[in-house]
Amino acid sequence: MISVNITKRLDTSEGSLNACFELTITDGEFLTLFGPSGAGKTTLMRMIAGLEQPESGIIEVDGEVWFDSTKKINLTPQKRSVGFVFQDYALFPTMSVRENLLFAAETAEQRRSVDELIELVELSQLSERLPATLSGGQKQRVALARALVRHPKILLLDEPLSALDPTMRQKLQDELSLLHKRLGITTLLVSHDISETVKLSDRMASIELGKIIRVGDPLEFFSPHTLSTKLQLIGEVLKIEEDFPISVVTLLVGSSVVRTVLSNEEAHLLCVGKHAIISTKAFNPIVMPVE
Numbered sequence: 001m002i003s004v005n006i007t008k009r010l011d012t013s014e015g016s017l018n019a020c021f022e023l024t025i026t027d028g029e030f031l032t033l034f035g036p037s038g039a040g041k042t043t044l045m046r047m048i049a050g051l052e053q054p055e056s057g058i059i060e061v062d063g064e065v066w067f068d069s070t071k072k073i074n075l076t077p078q079k080r081s082v083g084f085v086f087q088d089y090a091l092f093p094t095m096s097v098r099e100n101l102l103f104a105a106e107t108a109e110q111r112r113s114v115d116e117l118i119e120l121v122e123l124s125q126l127s128e129r130l131p132a133t134l135s136g137g138q139k140q141r142v143a144l145a146r147a148l149v150r151h152p153k154i155l156l157l158d159e160p161l162s163a164l165d166p167t168m169r170q171k172l173q174d175e176l177s178l179l180h181k182r183l184g185i186t187t188l189l190v191s192h193d194i195s196e197t198v199k200l201s202d203r204m205a206s207i208e209l210g211k212i213i214r215v216g217d218p219l220e221f222f223s224p225h226t227l228s229t230k231l232q233l234i235g236e237v238l239k240i241e242e243d244f245p246i247s248v249v250t251l252l253v254g255s256s257v258v259r260t261v262l263s264n265e266e267a268h269l270l271c272v273g274k275h276a277i278i279s280t281k282a283f284n285p286i287v288m289p290v291e
């Protein structure tokens, strides 16, 4: 179990902010940190990894104290059992896929497990290639495998898929989900993506202005119970075109673009860039496979 109760002063563009994070994560859980830009998600991950120091508080993992401000305990990142995957892959450019993983290994046993990990992320054919010759999705698989080399207790994923195109992103989400089921490693993900959060997480923590404001089931979070509808989707508003007496609203739902007609009053409640619920109770949806 991971238990975090820490504070940190964040210097934001709007002034300083006293962040206070209290969170418990159970073994094997997949928890997503979800919230607006600048809320403190990355800083929380970096403090767990030991890359950033909290002002005060305690971080405890499986009964081992990683940080305790009153007892002046602060384990170095090397002493903390974490694997970190960043958005920009952070691979060593002059090392092959295999060498990138071998470099992370600390013991003979970990070195022996490198080929198995390469196979796990389906990169056996590319193991001697340099990162520059790989696609974004392949690079991120290397970063993921490298983060697993030391058999960490926690896997920290900071928006690992956000640089990928939607198709590759969905493919890697599926792979990440399978990998998590297979290895059962406690995982913390930072994501801005609702579908990704719902698809992957057991629970999500919603973070705003340096505070965890709610922790719970992502489906309950994103699907308010106030609507009794037959079909309910969440999309991002891309465009609102007013054409008296109606408005045409374009939304992104997953990787599909949906256009719908609303009254101008309804459209005025929406905002480009924000999320909106699309619902209907008039019919049963037709669901068909895409060829």
Ligand SMILES: Nc1ncnc2c1ncn2[C@@H]1O[C@H](COP(=O)(O)OP(=O)(O)OP(=O)(O)O)[C@@H](O)[C@H]1O
Binding pocket: 009, 010, 011, 012, 013, 035, 036, 037, 038, 039, 040, 041, 042, 043, 044, 052
């Ligand atoms: N070491 C630090 N000391 C003080 N302030 C910091 C520190 N690191 C980051 N900040 C500030 O804290 C705020 C939160 O940053 P952080 O990167 O954690 O946000 P985030 O929620 O991950 O945002 P995004 O989704 O855009 O990545 C920012 O305003 C940042 O400038």
